[in-house]
Amino acid sequence: MHKSSRDFYLIKRYDYTFFKRSFLQKILQIIRLQLIVKM
Structure with missing residues (x-):
């Protein structure tokens, strides 16, 4: 019991x-896309 819970x-x-x-x-991908859009 104890082992299974662990x-x-x-x-x-x-x-x-x-x-x-x-x-x-995912957050990094979104930031990268935002940077590309801004350029």
């Missing part, structure tokens, strides 16, 4: 970091 926590943490990374990439 695994669940690790998976959750991994999902969160992956989500943050993809989110940052």
